[in-house]
Amino acid sequence: MSSVLAGLLQLVALxxxxxxxxxxxGTYMARVYSSEKHLRVEKWIYKGIGADPDAQMRxxxxxxxxxxxxxxxxxxxxxxxxLQGILPGSLGFDSVDPAQSFNTAVSFVTNTNWQSYYGExxxxxxxxxxxxAVQNFVSAAVGMAVAVALVRGFARSRTGDLxxxxxxxxxxxxxxxxxxxAVAAVILVACGVIQNFSGIHExxxxxxxxxxxNGGAVASQEAIKELGTNGGGYFNANSAHxxxxxxxxxxxxxxxxxxxxPFSLTRTFGVMVGSVRQGYAILAAMAxxxxxxxALMMWTEFAHHGPALxxxxxxMEGKETRFGVGGSxxxxxxxxxxxxxxxxxxHSSFTGLGGGITLLGMQLGEIxxxxxxxxxxxxxxxxxxxxxxxxxxxxRTPEYLGRKIGTREMKLAACYILITPALVxxxxxxxxxxxxxxxxxxxxxxxxxxxVLYAFTSASNNNGSAFAGLNANTDWFNTTxxxxxxxxxxxxxxxxxxxxxxxxxxxPVPATAGTLRTEKPLFTGLLVxxxxxxxxxxxxxxxxxxxxxxxxxx
Numbered sequence: 001m002s003s004v005l006a007g008l009l010q011l012v013a014l015x016x017x018x019x020x021x022x023x024x025x026g027t028y029m030a031r032v033y034s035s036e037k038h039l040r041v042e043k044w045i046y047k048g049i050g051a052d053p054d055a056q057m058r059x060x061x062x063x064x065x066x067x068x069x070x071x072x073x074x075x076x077x078x079x080x081x082x083l084q085g086i087l088p089g090s091l092g093f094d095s096v097d098p099a100q101s102f103n104t105a106v107s108f109v110t111n112t113n114w115q116s117y118y119g120e121x122x123x124x125x126x127x128x129x130x131x132x133a134v135q136n137f138v139s140a141a142v143g144m145a146v147a148v149a150l151v152r153g154f155a156r157s158r159t160g161d162l163x164x165x166x167x168x169x170x171x172x173x174x175x176x177x178x179x180x181x182a183v184a185a186v187i188l189v190a191c192g193v194i195q196n197f198s199g200i201h202e203x204x205x206x207x208x209x210x211x212x213x214n215g216g217a218v219a220s221q222e223a224i225k226e227l228g229t230n231g232g233g234y235f236n237a238n239s240a241h242x243x244x245x246x247x248x249x250x251x252x253x254x255x256x257x258x259x260x261x262p263f264s265l266t267r268t269f270g271v272m273v274g275s276v277r278q279g280y281a282i283l284a285a286m287a288x289x290x291x292x293x294x295a296l297m298m299w300t301e302f303a304h305h306g307p308a309l310x311x312x313x314x315x316m317e318g319k320e321t322r323f324g325v326g327g328s329x330x331x332x333x334x335x336x337x338x339x340x341x342x343x344x345x346x347h348s349s350f351t352g353l354g355g356g357i358t359l360l361g362m363q364l365g366e367i368x369x370x371x372x373x374x375x376x377x378x379x380x381x382x383x384x385x386x387x388x389x390x391x392x393x394x395x396r397t398p399e400y401l402g403r404k405i406g407t408r409e410m411k412l413a414a415c416y417i418l419i420t421p422a423l424v425x426x427x428x429x430x431x432x433x434x435x436x437x438x439x440x441x442x443x444x445x446x447x448x449x450x451x452v453l454y455a456f457t458s459a460s461n462n463n464g465s466a467f468a469g470l471n472a473n474t475d476w477f478n479t480t481x482x483x484x485x486x487x488x489x490x491x492x493x494x495x496x497x498x499x500x501x502x503x504x505x506x507x508p509v510p511a512t513a514g515t516l517r518t519e520k521p522l523f524t525g526l527l528v529x530x531x532x533x534x535x536x537x538x539x540x541x542x543x544x545x546x547x548x549x550x551x552x553x554x
Contacts, residue, residue: 003302003326004326006326007302008326010248018260021260021264022263022283023267025260025267026265027267029176029268030272033148035171038053049166051164052164053164053170056164057161057162057164058161063493065169066493070490074106075105076131077108078102080130081123081127082095082098084127089124090126090127091124093123096123096127099478102482108131108232109135110462111143111229112459112462112485113225113230113231114464115464117473119232119235119236120234125197136221137173137178140177140371141172141228144373145172146373146496149163150496152504154273154401154403155272155273157402157506157508158507162497177227180227181223181227182223187253188219188250195219198214200214216234218235222239225340226254226258227261227372228261228372229258229261230340230342231339239251239342248322251322252327258334259334259369269376281520282527289532293333293337293360293361297330297332297333297358302325303351318345318347318468319346331345333358335463336357336359347468352548353551355467356450356548356550359450360539362457362458362461363457364535365417365420374462387523398516399509400518402508403503417534419488419491423460423484424457428456431477440472440477441470446549446553449546452470455472462485
């Protein structure tokens with residue numbers, strides 16, 4: 001079987017699996033967030049934190065809940081790392097230094113999982129499980145909660161109530177993420193991923209010496225790492241490491257986990273707003289971009305020139321032979337079009353245009369299908385912008401799902417889409433212009449610029465993957481990427497929740513003959529076009545200096 005055919009068959013199998021679970025899983029999530037009943041364990045949690053799960057919150061109160069919980073999470077994870085040296089199960093590792101602790105705490109709380117350290121040489125079992133793994137669950141649940149709040153903004157009318165943040169957080173964690181991750185962890189263990197709490201031990205003999213590895217609860221962390229679109233690996237090699245991702249089947253299964261919640265949330269959206277066709281329109285836009293990027297990536301990586309690449313069956317530099325070009329390309333697109341950041345190959349070693357595709361996937365806002373929750377609310381913001389553009393074309397006040405898109409709504413949507421480009425471009429420019437940061441670049445020229453651009457694109461969009469050539473463990477990059485992760489995560493949430501509150505307070509507008517049918521293919525095409533034009537072209541000059549220049553020169 002040719003490598004191209006193998007890659008295509010993997011893609012078909014992945015699409016089939018996602019289609020099989022889309023309706024039941026998406027409908028189940030809608031029931032979870034619409035339920036008025038509380039499980040016994042949930043009641044214990046509400047009592048412990050002093051929250052009333054039945055109290056409705058307006059958007060400022062909902063936002064305060066998000067920010068308060070995240071601030072406490074950052075502080076807890078920071079202190080856990082700073083105290084690692086005196087904790088049990090530290091494997092003899094010292095406490096993490098302040099700059100690194102700050103960067104890592106912010107990274108995992110913001111669902112970015114950017115890692116500028118070697119996981120197996122820095123973090124002990126307590127920090128990995130009680131710190132990082134816990135944040136993998138709750139940071140994903142926070143994103144889902146904000147998305148559901150925006151959906152309620154479209155579904156409700158003449159009220160500012162968006163639900164209860166604490167109830168949404170607990171339900172998303174206990175009823176959705178924990179059970180699915182538990183099943184996924186068992187499957188990964190059965191397929192060879194390790195799960196233990198062993199210490200550091202020697203493995204085999206290599207060229208007259210030995211290699212040391214430590215064990216860990218890898219399978220359980222790997223499951224939620226992918227399911228929650230987190231991405232932080234137990235080992236520095238991430239999902240390219242055989243302890244995390246040993247076989248082609250586990251590779252495809254992990255891609256399935258990455259895409260499961262973001263794609264299924266479109267069904268949740270359709271059910272909650274009372275029109276599943278609206279959910280299918282959003283799903284179609286996401287799927288169109290995802291399939292297009294996957295096809296482009298496979299084409300660039302399989303387009304081999306010269307005898308060495310022909311013999312390898314494609315551009316194999318930086319890729320694991322057990323996954324091949326096809327599996328690596330599908331994984332790379334899935335992880336950068338979501339906010340996952342996990343890698344089973346090294347994006348810095350992709351072709352110039354292939355690396356550019358991973359960059360552009362993040363720069364679109366990671367909305368196809370995006371992260372757990374963040375992908376849905378990012379796509380809905382773009383839907384608001386798309387109907388506004390359509391309204392300008394025909395001279396009519398734009399409407400979406402029975403809500404008028406007026407001045408206030410457009411200001412909030414515009415602020416949302418301007419935040420991350422500002423962070424990415426300003427911080428990249430500063431890092432290239434200042435005398436010290438460029439010393440962290442491994443490569444000169446266009447590829448070195450791409451390393452810096454990729455780092456801030458990844459941090460600001462809460463992705464977490466890296467171009468691998470950049471030494472980001474410096475005071476400058478630890479501080480600036482940490483600030484980019486914080487601002488890139490929580491500033492957009494401010495505008496999302498403010499928009500949700502504005503929409504929920506409106507009176508529904510009846511559809512007329514002039515109303516744009518947003519469940520039709522025409523709107524899906526308009527939405528895809530708006531995403532590519534409005535957000536994609538924002539970064540075109542920067543891309544021209546980096547991956548496009550490198551790709552055209554090769």
